[in-house]
Amino acid sequence: MKLGLQLGYWGAQPPANHGELVGAAEANGFDAVFAAESWGSDAFAPLAWWGSSTQRVRLGTSVAQLSGRTPTNCAMHALTLDHLSGGRAILGLGVSGPQVVEGWYGQPFEKPLARTREYVSIVRQVLAREAPVRNDGPHYPLPYLGAGSTGLGKPLKPITHPLRADLPIWLGSEGPKNVALTAEIADGWLAIYFSPRLAPMYNEWLDEGFAREGARRTRAEFEIAASCQVVITDDRAAEIARVKPVVALYVGGMGAPELNFHAQVYRRMGYESEVAEIGRLFQEGRKAEAVAAVPDEMVTETMIIGDAEHVRSEIGVWEAAGVTMLLVTCGDTEQLQRLASVVGTC
Incomplete structure (x- = not known):
């Protein structure tokens, strides 16, 4: 794993210690380091900054938000990072949600799957650099000939030759149609709140994408990176309680009540009534009660918490479910080193 x-x-x-963590990750056999973005810091600059002090570890965005950059601009970021790092970039992309897309970026959220397909197609054109980039689709027309156009737009190839035409593109996706699209057009899946118990369901979604004509990868070539809080502890109950506020926030507050993709993930796991209660309490401002409404099972189903023996056993379960990488957070280098030792990466 x-x-x-x-x-x-x-x-x-x-954060004050990310440089130290990145150095420790490389020294302790981690395969990759990822940076995210929401509506504050961006995903690319930290990777360029901290990645400059490393030689081996891969550098991934998890995720860069589609609406924050045009496809060609995103491709420029990716090819630049890839050159600076000597071919270590992973471009992780995601649509985010309507609150961020429309409220922060001022872009329409509709048709996220069609937008994703067009976006990835354009990025791949840039990276291939075989011809001037064109796109006839409705979401990212190139050249632009719509309202306000001068008619002078010219299809272009990137001035800088990309280091790799096959720079890996991974997609953060949660629903069945989006996961199937990921298997069809991407090189990997960034899975959030993955549950090994639901692996047969995920496999159905993935297999639908792999079976489509022109699918980019086979199952054997495809990477599945699952976000998973892994905590090695002898006080399992205390650690479960400690992470419940995060679950309550994402289920109850990270997204509109009418459209919260994280809540939908837990509903698919069978926590329909629990999600409804957590959401209701959170929206009423009763956050402590929302946290208390999170059952232990909602935590342990998507995270690995326990002593070293339990963690090793559970990692085997996740690997058997198809996960190729655990995407973990670590607060300090001691925690990181201990985790690497238990998993066997160093």
């Missing part, structure tokens, strides 16, 4: 370090996105201030 490979390990990826998730640096996440910044809070009110930049």
Whole structure:
């Protein structure tokens, strides 16, 4: 099992120890380091900054939001990072949600699957650099000939030759249609709140994509990186309680009540009534009660928490379910080193 370090996105201030964590990740055999973005820090700059002090570990965005950049601009970011890192970039993309897309970026959220397909197609054209980039689709027309156009737009190839035409593109996706699209057009799946118990369901979605004409990868070539909080502890109950506020936030507050993709994931696991209660309490401002409404099973189903023996056993379960990389967060280098030792990466 490979390990990826998730640096996440910044809070009110930049984290103080991410450089130290990135160095420790490389030294302890982690395969990759990922940075995220929401509506504050971006995903590319931290990877370029911290990645400059590493030689081996891969550098991935998890995820860069589609609406934050045009497809060609995103491809410029990716090819630049790939050159600077000597071919270590992974472009992780995701649509985000309507609150961010329409409220922060001022872009329409409709047709996320069609937008994703067009976006990835354009990025791949840039990276291939075989011809001037064109796109006739309705979401990202190139050249632009719509309202306000001068008619002078010219199809272009990137000035800078990309280091790799096959720079890996992974998609963060949660629903059945989006996961199937991921298997069809991407090189990997960034899975959030993955449940090994539901592996047969995920496999149906993935197999639908792999079976489509022109699918990019086979199952054997495809990577599945699952976000998974892994905590090695002798006080399992205390650690479960500690992460419940995060679950309550994502289920109850990260997305509109009418359209919260994280909540939908837990509904598919069978927690329909629990999700409804957590959401109701959270929206009423009763956050402590929302946290209390999170059952232990909602935590342990999507995270690995326990002593070293339990963690090793559970990692085997996740691997058997098809996961090729656990995407973990670590608060300090001691925690990172212990996890690497238990997993056997160092």
